[in-house]
Amino acid sequence: MSANAAPILSVDHVGVRFGGLVAIADLHFDVREGEILSLIGPNGAGKTTAFNVVTGFLKPTQGEVRLRGTSLSGLSPNRINRLGLARTFQRTSVFPNDTVTDNVLIGLHREDRGASLLEAIFNLPRERAGEAARREKARALIDWVGLSARANERAGALSYGEQRLVGVALALATEPSMLLLDEPVSGMNASETQNFVRLIRSVRDRGVTILLVEHDMPMVMEVSDRIVALNHGKLIADGTPDEIRADPAVIEAYLGKSAAAREAEREAAHA
Amino acid sequence: MTRYLPPAILVVLALLPLVLKDPYLLNALITGGIFTIGAISLNLLLGYTGQLSLGHIAFFGIGAYASALTTLGFDIGIFGDFRIVHEGWHPFAGFIVAILLSGACGYVVGRLSFRVRGAYFVIVTICFAEVVRLVALNWVELTQGPLALTAIPQMKIGFPGLGEITLRTKAQNYYLMLAVAALAYVVVARLVSSRFGRAMRGLKENEQLAISVGVNATRTLTVAAAISAAIAGAAGSIYAHYFRIIDPDVFLFTYTVTMVIMVVSGGKGALAGPVIGGLIFGTLPVALRPYMAPEAQWIVYGAVLIAILFLMPRGIAPYLDDWFASRRRAPARAPVAQPQLEGQP
Numbered sequence: 064m065s066a067n068a069a070p071i072l073s074v075d076h077v078g079v080r081f082g083g084l085v086a087i088a089d090l091h092f093d094v095r096e097g098e099i100l101s102l103i104g105p106n107g108a109g110k111t112t113a114f115n116v117v118t119g120f121l122k123p124t125q126g127e128v129r130l131r132g133t134s135l136s137g138l139s140p141n142r143i144n145r146l147g148l149a150r151t152f153q154r155t156s157v158f159p160n161d162t163v164t165d166n167v168l169i170g171l172h173r174e175d176r177g178a179s180l181l182e183a184i185f186n187l188p189r190e191r192a193g194e195a196a197r198r199e200k201a202r203a204l205i206d207w208v209g210l211s212a213r214a215n216e217r218a219g220a221l222s223y224g225e226q227r228l229v230g231v232a233l234a235l236a237t238e239p240s241m242l243l244l245d246e247p248v249s250g251m252n253a254s255e256t257q258n259f260v261r262l263i264r265s266v267r268d269r270g271v272t273i274l275l276v277e278h279d280m281p282m283v284m285e286v287s288d289r290i291v292a293l294n295h296g297k298l299i300a301d302g303t304p305d306e307i308r309a310d311p312a313v314i315e316a317y318l319g320k321s322a323a324a325r326e327a328e329r330e331a332a333h334a
Numbered sequence: 335m336t337r338y339l340p341p342a343i344l345v346v347l348a349l350l351p352l353v354l355k356d357p358y359l360l361n362a363l364i365t366g367g368i369f370t371i372g373a374i375s376l377n378l379l380l381g382y383t384g385q386l387s388l389g390h391i392a393f394f395g396i397g398a399y400a401s402a403l404t405t406l407g408f409d410i411g412i413f414g415d416f417r418i419v420h421e422g423w424h425p426f427a428g429f430i431v432a433i434l435l436s437g438a439c440g441y442v443v444g445r446l447s448f449r450v451r452g453a454y455f456v457i458v459t460i461c462f463a464e465v466v467r468l469v470a471l472n473w474v475e476l477t478q479g480p481l482a483l484t485a486i487p488q489m490k491i492g493f494p495g496l497g498e499i500t501l502r503t504k505a506q507n508y509y510l511m512l513a514v515a516a517l518a519y520v521v522v523a524r525l526v527s528s529r530f531g532r533a534m535r536g537l538k539e540n541e542q543l544a545i546s547v548g549v550n551a552t553r554t555l556t557v558a559a560a561i562s563a564a565i566a567g568a569a570g571s572i573y574a575h576y577f578r579i580i581d582p583d584v585f586l587f588t589y590t591v592t593m594v595i596m597v598v599s600g601g602k603g604a605l606a607g608p609v610i611g612g613l614i615f616g617t618l619p620v621a622l623r624p625y626m627a628p629e630a631q632w633i634v635y636g637a638v639l640i641a642i643l644f645l646m647p648r649g650i651a652p653y654l655d656d657w658f659a660s661r662r663r664a665p666a667r668a669p670v671a672q673p674q675l676e677g678q679p
Binding site for chain 2: 159165180184185193
């Protein structure tokens, strides 16, 4: 990952206010093509808000977000998705009453735009060919995330961890160039988390840039190329996992001032 | 098993006029059938997108008036000396105009209200139906107002090789109703199993997630509303040419309620739902008639509805589905997921 790779996503001095409450003050960072970037920060730091701004669910009160130089200002979430940005959700990552296959097929609904509504209603050859191609794609994606044994089960009946995998398959079905994961491993056990880390890496290996919001610090440290830390809606640090781990501002944000001070004293003693 | 059920029911319904000669019963079946078509169209919106159109009868009534007026012709003053004069067309052209005009109205109403959705759509559709009723009541020059449009020609259908047939008898109209109902059923079935239908279900189940994977909510719902309204318009057209008289009472709220009852009792979001509901609530008043006074009939009607919703809250069709599914052996639970991740899908 070269440090000067072109940014795929630029968050340019974004601010979000809800009335008098400042959720994000002045957030400014880039995501580079092909990297795994994590957004961390204590509860209420503005991570989810930042996520919702990037994906178009919230309009920023100032600044703008650009995807490969294209401004996302004023675009609806479905338009942003079509530009190549996909996301997963923290709690409700699936369509619970549909089977796993149908879930992924919903993500593939934009495929093969050639067949029109009328062709679909009358089940004409083009529609049938498109449908076969979509089913094949869905099957491949489901295999890839390891859910082939669950393909025909109701997504809502799957375990928490499995639903997250469905969410990822669903997001990948839209063939994004960038994937945003909102706390994907919260509530997962250690082995599920390990599987998910492997999944994130192989998604990146498919050429998809990843922006991750997560509370599980060991997981973040393991998987990230770079980390951006937020507190009180402001960026407080930006660097590699090692740099972030040693950053006094980050330690202070998570552990409080006295702890940071103690850490500094210990560092001084070692030196 | 359930795959062969719809064609089997269609065959039984198609054979019914051969044994059922009583014109009164046949009339009841046609009327019930026409409203069942309305219920099938309502199910597309209510069952598959979750949007309740409480003015659905407006699209039905617009179809009825459009078809009748296209066939009868009209001569109306717009402003000053400018008049629109229309000579009567073939009834089948009326049928097509009804479908197109109702569909267009559905599109416009959907377009206006789906930006906000939910309760707003319910309110907009109720208001729309009431406004259309008032127009039908007061635009006397066009609609004859409360005097009703009368002597609407019977439907005529041309068959290649057979020539043109005017649908005079009840049996003929029964088959027209059945053909349109089957067509409406197939259109809705095809639509909901296509990618458009998946987008609709996605919106209903988890709107945020659906939008985030690129589903255009407004467009999807508007298309659903337009198709739903077009089918309701087709039902209205059959109604007009069968009864040959329509007045502004076709826009009454009660008829919408009848369709909602058919959908909800049969099972919304199930293809067979409105058909089952239509068969029950379309024939119930007739079936009860020989045995009890009209007041008692309506009490029984209500009691049956309450009983169905009490015993099967999701409706009859989903209940039967679950029952069939539970009789098959439960599939063994598959082993826990392990990502494969090798290679590119």
